[in-house]
Amino acid sequence: MAITTTKTVAVTGNQAVAEAFRQLNPDVMPAYPITPSTGIMESFTKFVSDGKVDTETILVESEHSAMSACIGAAAAGGRVATATSSQGMALMWEMLHIASGYRLPILMALVNRALSAPLNIHGDHSDGMGMRDCSWIQLFCENAQEAYDNTIMAYRIAEHKDVRLPIAVNMDGFIISHSIESMQYITDEDVKKFVGEYLAIDPLLDIENPKSIGALVLPDYYMEHKRAQHQAMLNVKKVVQDVSAEFAKMTGRKYELFETYRLEDAEVAIVALNSAAGTIKDEIDRYREKGVKAGLLKPRMFRPFPHEEVGGALKNAKAICVMDRADSYGSYGPLFMEIASALAPFRGPVLFNKIYGLGGRDLMPLDVDQVIDETAEVAKTGKVKMLKEYITVRS
């Protein structure tokens, strides 16, 4: 396939995702507004009013109903999308398990925002991490381009016959959702070709094959259902790789399960999700100039988590600092726990955990420098002062 024609634009993360939604033209979009994801819904309802999509939008009364309507629409055989953040996702939580348990390939744009209380509207990953055990595929995005591209790829992954699971595309609230960046849109025609027609598997009202969805399953069969869900998750990795390879052929933009930045020979490694990766890459460049062998690993696919590959990529580092923009209170940060699992088979690197950026607190280049300095020190001495620590916080 030839590289597709693209258009360079300057848009916010929310506009980019709304544009992807327009191009995907879902059958149904139920939504309830919440900062900072509201822009997606507002732009999209404008597309509906202007007749640019065929989507049935439903202005429901809550996110619990939004996800319920998504489930109804998807079970009936429609392609479905919604957008939310924070408390909205939290209110959906019961239904998130229903969506994955029914094996419905629903698409959610999750614009990451801190959970209450205290009330806060800014970006952190506590909402995304709150849904990590809901059996949704989770992709994390550094910038508007990645959010757009992952959204375009989402249905191909979720609807794959070996997968059939819902998918959430995450980007940082405000930092990405509300900042204008230069990025590239793919043409409508190419998106349409790439995504293809939706073929609902086992929709309702297949008169020859009447069925029930969501029936009661007691101890005799419940585990088999869950085992099947686990298997579907195992299948996701290959599908993500295949779809991303096809996407790269179309656009020239390559996506792996995670991104590595100057990691090959790194002794000092940082792991972080989403927008902070941009700042960290800049600082890594500065440290490289000073002769410090620093590198970054930025997971793209958080669920399912590619432990084996991540372990392989990190095993030769001497020290690794995992930076979490969420906490699992009473334990370590959620990303740290994944990295620790990934490295369990290897004896190499010394690991430690920093919690940063909660409730939207900025991570400045100087903060990253301190983390790199400390990681370099740990690489030298092999000694960690504090396994888990909150940084940029008042004492």
Next chain:
Amino acid sequence: MEKVFSRPSCLKNKPFRYCPGCSHGVLHRILAETIDVLAIRDRTIGIAPVGCAVFAYDYLDLDMVEVPHGRPPAIATGMKRSRPDSIVFSYQGDGDLAAIGTAEIVHAAARGENITVIFVNNGNYGMTGGQMAPTTLPGQKTTTTPAGRDIRDAGNPIKVSEMLATLDGPCYIERVSVDSPKNVLAAKRAVQKAFKNQISGLGFSLVEVLSMCPTDWGMTPGQSIEWVRTRMMKYYPLGVYKDTVSPSPV
């Protein structure tokens, strides 16, 4: 010289950050005056919603709890049951009360909880930027109904006062407006009555206030007052919808 007009004692000396022409400020003052007049400040707990009035606790010099979107009536219920001697009010917008919190308000009313609810009906979700609310009028333009609310797919508005008045639980439900000095005084009387009912242990009282949101309506404050008078009052007539205390209108 004699001082004849002053700030209510439970209103902080702090400028409101609401938009010009917004009704929240007027309502905060009515609330504060009511609490002063009834001398209940030492036992009153207010519940601030998620919505533009999220900062009510910044202005009202009372014990306040800021609670998640839609949940005030359920939280108020818990509070009142645990401290029956306290005076508990919730202050809620139409997104909070008539959309995401519909179940809570209906059931608190049905149980006849002894609380006071101030319901601010401004026909949209103000805080998030003026999206359609259940109370948005047919044909009204909002950011999620740019061509006007089409009741065929966006549904019909909910008349909260009329709906709750069908229940046996509430003791007092009235719809008021703050579009004129006369109506502000009537609104104040209604709010006072709603608090007095609670003090006397009579049960659930709700005052619905037709309110202005010039910013999200894309109007001047003057035009907003006209909109309330000519459009909202037609769809949402003012008046007492339920009063088991003094059946004739107050």
